[in-house]
Amino acid sequence: MSEQPVEERSLFHALLLGFGLSWLIAVLLLLATALIGAAIAYSWAAPRITTFTQAADISWREAAAIGLVGWQKSVQQTNGYQNILILGLDEVANRGDASILTDTIIIASLHLESGAVTTLSLPRDIWSELYQTKINSLYYYGQDRYPNQPERFTTEVLSELTEVPIHHTLVISLERLAELIDLVGGIDVTVATGFTDLLFPRSDVDIQTENDPAKLYQTVVFEAGPQRLSGARALEYIRSRKAEGKQGGDEARNDRQQQVIQSLFSRLSDSDNFRNPELLGRLFAYYQIAFSRFISIPEAIATTKAIYPVRSAISFKGNSLSIQANGKAGVLSHPPLTEYNGQWLYVITNLAEFRSEIKQKLYGTPSN
Numbered sequence: 001m002s003e004q005p006v007e008e009r010s011l012f013h014a015l016l017l018g019f020g021l022s023w024l025i026a027v028l029l030l031l032a033t034a035l036i037g038a039a040i041a042y043s044w045a046a047p048r049i050t051t052f053t054q055a056a057d058i059s060w061r062e063a064a065a066i067g068l069v070g071w072q073k074s075v076q077q078t079n080g081y082q083n084i085l086i087l088g089l090d091e092v093a094n095r096g097d098a099s100i101l102t103d104t105i106i107i108a109s110l111h112l113e114s115g116a117v118t119t120l121s122l123p124r125d126i127w128s129e130l131y132q133t134k135i136n137s138l139y140y141y142g143q144d145r146y147p148n149q150p151e152r153f154t155t156e157v158l159s160e161l162t163e164v165p166i167h168h169t170l171v172i173s174l175e176r177l178a179e180l181i182d183l184v185g186g187i188d189v190t191v192a193t194g195f196t197d198l199l200f201p202r203s204d205v206d207i208q209t210e211n212d213p214a215k216l217y218q219t220v221v222f223e224a225g226p227q228r229l230s231g232a233r234a235l236e237y238i239r240s241r242k243a244e245g246k247q248g249g250d251e252a253r254n255d256r257q258q259q260v261i262q263s264l265f266s267r268l269s270d271s272d273n274f275r276n277p278e279l280l281g282r283l284f285a286y287y288q289i290a291f292s293r294f295i296s297i298p299e300a301i302a303t304t305k306a307i308y309p310v311r312s313a314i315s316f317k318g319n320s321l322s323i324q325a326n327g328k329a330g331v332l333s334h335p336p337l338t339e340y341n342g343q344w345l346y347v348i349t350n351l352a353e354f355r356s357e358i359k360q361k362l363y364g365t366p367s368n
Contacts, residue, residue: 048277055281056288063284070301075112076167081363082110082303084295085155085169086119087139100143101136102154107164109362110303115310120319120361123332125345128157134345135161151294163355164362170294174239178231180264183286184279186228187263189237194224195247197240234260319361324349331357 053060076082088104105122124136133141135158142153151169159166181187199213200220210216220236229237238257246252273279288297295303307314323346324330331354332346348354359365 052277052281052284055278056284057281058284066297067301070298071305073298073302075302075306076299077112078165078167080112082112082167083164083362084108084110085151085158085166087151087154087169087171089139089171089173100140102139103136105135105154105158107158107162107166107358107362109164110307112303112306113310115307115314117314117316118319118362119316120321120358122158122162123321123346126332127340127345127347128161131157134343162358164358168295168299170291172291174235176290177264178235179286179290181229181231181234181260183282184264184267184273186230187234187260187267188226188228189259189263190226191222191224191237193247193252194222195240195243195245196221197243197248199242200236200240229260321354321357321361 049060049063053063056063058066084107086104086106086108087102088106089100089102101124103124105124106119107122108117108119110117122135124134126135127133128135128138131138131141135154138154138157139150142150146152151171155166155169158164197220199217202216202218205215220240222237222240238253238260240248240256241253242248243252267273284297287300321332322328322330324333331349333349335345335347337344
């Protein structure tokens with residue numbers, strides 16, 4: 001596995017690291033509430049059940065059955081923690097046959113008793129001595145090893161490398177984020193500083209065959225002030241990187257990405273949504289298509305049931321691994337390019353300390 005696939009950056013790191021599983025948990029709370037409500041029909045009037053099941057494209061008996069299975073199901077967890085591996089793909093529709101890599105790799109640990117969610121970002125450029133490749137290529141190789149479940153290879157390798165039990169693996173793309181935004185009717189943001197990007201890449205042009213700049217790029221403009229963004233417009237807002245001045249820099253782009261995620265989370269966690277059976281039904285149908293293969297509906301309900309008593313106390317904290325530099329100790333280091341055939345990567349300085357730090361940052365103790 002020494003040959004590295006062609007790599008292309010996306011914006012998943014800033015998108016998911018900052019807010020972790022917040023929007024996903026909001027979705028799970030919403031749909032699980034709907035299904036449990038359908039299962040115990042006295043909590044919902046019959047018309048609301050009908051509205052939900054029609055939007056979800058299932059019968060109320062099916063919804064009730066799913067809800068009851070989830071209610072009775074045991075939560076997958078270890079020592080009170082449920083660990084979810086989040087893989088953000090750098091897949092873009094117009095990249096042709098370019099290799100799909102995992103641009104973002106995050107372990108999210110949910111403490112079921114307190115509702116605390118801790119996320120830990122694993123740099124995608126960590127080198128695997130065993131497989132002689134960066135860990136962001138594991139998904140690529142998993143397509144050959146497990147064609148119908150390519151994320152399984154990444155899960156196996158990272159669970160062994162970190163000694164962290166992985167209960168679920170979630171794969172997501174920017175396109176899924178846009179779909180969710182459209183599903184909730186768009187998001188509201190206030191553009192602090194307007195900007196124009198003359199070189200925003202078009203999504204409907206094959207970059208493998210087209211080289212005319214006039215066809216490859218389009219102009220996007222954002223005026224200052226409050227506005228509602230559709231999914232496509234939100235992606236333009238967070239992906240723009242060629243605006244003049246500070247708005248073309250990483251800091252401004254990261255701020256916009258956080259703004260979009262926070263706005264989406266606010267929309268999803270709005271208490272009115274829990275009383276909107278049509279939206280709950282559409283969220284159910286969306287989740288069934290987009291994510292149920294990774295975390296089934298009954299499993300989502302089981303987790304939601306476990307954390308429902310502490311739903312108001314759910315908190316999020318992001319962490320990163322220490323990096324050795326300028327005399328500073330760290331569990332990762334950046335070796336000279338000459339040592340790995342010119343590849344920019346991180347190596348693990350001490351495997352035992354690497355694993356201990358991961359457990360410390362996920363659980364607060366190296367003993368879990």
